[in-house]
Amino acid sequence: MPEMNGRRGDIEFSSQSDKLGTMITAWLVEPLSAKKHRRHDFSCEAPELTEFLRNRAGAEMEARASACFVMVPQDEASRIAGFFTLSAATIRLARLPPTWATQLPEYPNLPATLLGRLARDQNFRGAGLGDLLLVSALRRALDSTTQVGSVAVVADPKNAGAEAFYQKHGFRNLGGGRRMFLPTKEIAAAFEKGGVA
Numbered sequence: 001m002p003e004m005n006g007r008r009g010d011i012e013f014s015s016q017s018d019k020l021g022t023m024i025t026a027w028l029v030e031p032l033s034a035k036k037h038r039r040h041d042f043s044c045e046a047p048e049l050t051e052f053l054r055n056r057a058g059a060e061m062e063a064r065a066s067a068c069f070v071m072v073p074q075d076e077a078s079r080i081a082g083f084f085t086l087s088a089a090t091i092r093l094a095r096l097p098p099t100w101a102t103q104l105p106e107y108p109n110l111p112a113t114l115l116g117r118l119a120r121d122q123n124f125r126g127a128g129l130g131d132l133l134l135v136s137a138l139r140r141a142l143d144s145t146t147q148v149g150s151v152a153v154v155a156d157p158k159n160a161g162a163e164a165f166y167q168k169h170g171f172r173n174l175g176g177g178r179r180m181f182l183p184t185k186e187i188a189a190a191f192e193k194g195g196v197a
Contacts, residue, residue, distance in 0.1 A: 026074040027129075029136040032083065034058050037070055042080045042121050046158070049119040053083055060085075066116055069140070071133055082120035082129045084137045086144075089114035089154055095175030100183060104151055112181070113141040113150045134169060142187050152181040 032039075032053075039054050057068040066087040070080045090109040093101055104110060115137050120129040141153045155171060156179050157163040163178060170190075171180040 027071050027081070027132060028074050028077065029069050029071045029133075032057055032061060032068040032070050036078055037072065037080050038078050039080065042083070044119040044122055046119060049117055052117060053080070053119070057083070057085070069136065071120075071129060071136070080121065081124045081127075082118075082133045084118040084133050085116040086137060086141060087114045087116055088112075088148075088150075091152060091154060091174065091181065096181075097172075110151045111149045112152045112154050113144065113184075115141070115153055115155045118155075130165060131169075134165075138182075138187050139191065142184060142191065145184055150184055152183050153187065154179060154181045156180075 039057070042053050043050050053068070057066075060066045061068055066085040068083055068085045071082040072079055073081060089112045091112045093104065093106065093108055093110055096104070115134075118130070118133055118137065120127075120133060138153060141150065144150065153171075154174065155166050157166055158178075163180070166180050166182075169182070170186060171182045173179070174181045
């Protein structure tokens with residue numbers, strides 16, 4: 001797991017190289033700001049994710065429908081290298097694997113955190129930002145459970161490539177379809193061991 005340091009509630013990642021070989025001293029993950037971040041310069045391979053960040057992320061944040069976080073190079077803090085969104089969700093107890101469901105309260109619906117969108121700018125392809133963005137999202141989701149309960153992080157991968165990405169990090173299918181989940185207890189254990197599931 002990349003080294004992380006807290007700073008004003010933001011997350012810092014240690015040095016990485018972008019695909020051009022330029023050394024970037026640190027990555028900073030922080031809430032999206034319409035005044036600070038250049039949303040319209042962001043472009044990823046999925047047009048719907050590019051459109052969301054450019055045109056809808058701010059409005060969803062204002063409506064409190066989702067929280068959007070952006071990863072920026074510390075030495076170019078207005079440039080968005082990647083982003084993810086988090087929001088509240090529920091999962092049905094009946095859809096969970098029985099071996100895990102028996103460890104949970106017997107409510108028909110349980111609280112979860114939705115990792116709704118995750119993307120990195122195509123200019124940073126091959127720099128490992130997807131993994132760093134996921135680490136940051138999982139850290140924030142875990143930290144929020146001290147205030148609001150959440151038994152798992154869920155994701156809705158849009159294609160087989162995204163599904164494989166989440167599966168690589170320990171997510172598994174949630175009872176059919178493409179929705180996947182990762183139990184919060186496993187996320188906590190992974191961070192305690194210094195790695196991500």
